[in-house]
Amino acid sequence: MPNASHPSFNAYKSRTSAALQWLVQQQQWREQAANLLQRRIERDRAALEGTLESLRGAQDWSDFGAATQTVWRDYLLASAALWQENVAATVQGTGVWANAVRDMSQQWQDTLEKLKPGAVAQPGRSGAALPMREWMAAFERAMSAAGSAGTAVSKDAAQAHGGQHGR
Incomplete structure (x- = not known):
């Protein structure tokens, strides 16, 4: 059976997938928070x-x-030690969240381009998508810079923890 394209279903699938991924990440965060609470x-x-x-x-x-x-x-x-773990988890969670938003925005943009009447699959040719692409590029630069700063903070925290306690 040929695989027919259903743009409205694909849009629904994309949005639902993004929402479910976000819920999975929220559940992981809750489990991590509960673990830290138990240790406290x-x-x-x-x-x-x-x-x-x-x-x-x-x-x-x-x-x-x-x-x-x-x-x-x-x-x-x-x-x-608990404080340092919490900081590292927060930095990691921020990176995961930023990646999820980036992926969700890209999927949303791709889906919208496919839903336009008479849309031809030519990436980069849609004038309507340019503001979104510019925003995504700026967002990716900001998240990359934040991730680099966060990585430095978590490395410093890990070194301070390891050097101070002999681990």
């Missing part, structure tokens, strides 16, 4: 248990002070 809860519980254990084992104020310093150091180190 575990960090807080460990600090409370450590403080309680310090109090039980302390013979005087200096014992208690020394033991709680260790608890607070561990708490702050865990907090810094």
Whole structure:
């Protein structure tokens, strides 16, 4: 059976695919956020248990002070690691979002060109598409610059994390 082109179905398929991809990415972000929340809860519980254990084992104020310093150091180190992971995830999520918007816009533009009455499949020949192409080019340049800056930030964070904690 020949594969006939159905421009209105293709437009629907393109929009629906983009929306579903966006929903998948949102679900991944929610899972990542829930994972970070769980780790924060575990960090807080460990600090409370450590403080309680310090109090039980302390013979005087200096014992208690020394033991709680260790608890607070561990708490702050865990907090810094979580913060760095959150920053890296945010930078990565921004790049994924930018790529999805770029792809969705390109699909939308291609679909609109095919839906025009009497449209001939000649890429780059449509005058109506020029403003969209200019906008997409500017958007891609901005996202590329943002991605480069974000990559530098996440590399700096990773180096600071690795160098500071010996990992």
